[in-house]
Amino acid sequence: MSVRLCGIELAHPVLNGSGTFDAIAARRAFGDELLAQFPFSAFVSKTITPEPRAGNPPPRLWETPSGLINSIGLPNRGLESFLESDLPQLAELGVPLIVSVMGTSHAEFARLVTGVAAREEVSALELNVSCPNVESGLIVGESPGETCSLLEAVRPLTPKPLIVKLTPNVSPAPVAVAAAEGGADAVSLINTLRATATDPGGGRPWLGGGRGGLSGAAVRPIALLQVREVAAAVTVPVIGMGGVSTGAHAGDLIEAGATAVAVGTESFRDPMAGRRVASELERELRRLSSV
Numbered sequence: 001m002s003v004r005l006c007g008i009e010l011a012h013p014v015l016n017g018s019g020t021f022d023a024i025a026a027r028r029a030f031g032d033e034l035l036a037q038f039p040f041s042a043f044v045s046k047t048i049t050p051e052p053r054a055g056n057p058p059p060r061l062w063e064t065p066s067g068l069i070n071s072i073g074l075p076n077r078g079l080e081s082f083l084e085s086d087l088p089q090l091a092e093l094g095v096p097l098i099v100s101v102m103g104t105s106h107a108e109f110a111r112l113v114t115g116v117a118a119r120e121e122v123s124a125l126e127l128n129v130s131c132p133n134v135e136s137g138l139i140v141g142e143s144p145g146e147t148c149s150l151l152e153a154v155r156p157l158t159p160k161p162l163i164v165k166l167t168p169n170v171s172p173a174p175v176a177v178a179a180a181e182g183g184a185d186a187v188s189l190i191n192t193l194r195a196t197a198t199d200p201g202g203g204r205p206w207l208g209g210g211r212g213g214l215s216g217a218a219v220r221p222i223a224l225l226q227v228r229e230v231a232a233a234v235t236v237p238v239i240g241m242g243g244v245s246t247g248a249h250a251g252d253l254i255e256a257g258a259t260a261v262a263v264g265t266e267s268f269r270d271p272m273a274g275r276r277v278a279s280e281l282e283r284e285l286r287r288l289s290s291v
């Protein structure tokens with residue numbers, strides 16, 4: 001079950017999706033038992049930004065019949081406070097740490113990459129590119145040119161693996177190719193799909209942020225297709241996610257070309273879902289290899 005992802009040894013192929021598992025709160029709730037039973041083989045932090053962000057006004061969630069729309073808006077403590085307070089606590093989890101970062105310019109991304117990569121607790125960085133570049137007005141991850149130029153700007157800043165988290169809101173294969181050309185060591189997908197919901201009591205949008213991102217079971221067929229397309233287009237490893245709630249779902253993404261998979265929305269229903277998915281996946285892979 002062990003896999004090597006960008007030179008990082010993982011005990012099994014199941015990670016968490018950024019922003020879907022609060023390991024510090026979970027440690028407070030479950031104590032050291034969490035460490036003995038940690039559900040993921042590496043931990044991906046929630047996306048951090050250079051300065052603290054309050055996130056979007058409530059309501060922030062809307063459940064659909066088979067998915068979840070979130071309009072959380074990346075609330076976080078900001079880079080300095082993350083490095084000082086959160087990172088030492090995350091380092092106690094005992095698994096490799098991947099820190100997710102998002103900036104709105106090359107200069108902001110450069111500050112994040114330099115600050116995070118300098119810390120020995122960090123094994124790799126994930127660049128969340130589902131954000132506008134204030135200099136061009138374009139969503140970085142929706143443009144191959146923007147993505148390649150961002151990578152060219154930050155690649156020289158660290159030898160640590162850089163993973164680019166792709167958006168499903170455009171066809172991701174050309175963006176994945178551009179990320180790899182710019183020097184990305186891996187790509188991960190899918191992030192959430194733009195979506196909205198109407199207030200049942202009136203015609204206005206329900207979410208405080210007006211719109212949000214859809215995740216969960218509803219997006220799994222889209223994730224499967226996009227992972228397959230991206231894996232066929234690049235030679236760097238692919239981390240697949242989107243609606244995974246069983247080992248069979250994880251196996252489908254691996255069969256589509258993913259090296260590792262991530263569990264996201266399912267962890268809100270069952271915080272130990274990652275562990276269950278990993279053990280179901282082990283049975284699934286054994287069954288497939290014996291056929």
Ligand SMILES: Cc1cc2nc3c(=O)[nH]c(=O)nc-3n(C[C@H](O)[C@H](O)[C@H](O)COP(=O)(O)O)c2cc1C
Nearest residue numbers: 017018019047070190191215216242243244264265
């Ligand atoms: C509540 C919530 C918060 C999220 N926060 C982040 C985030 O901070 N950074 C990020 O790159 N993706 C974030 N995501 C996207 C997930 O990491 C994942 O890409 C997406 O939800 C698809 O996987 P899933 O269907 O298994 O949830 C978030 C998703 C949810 C549901």
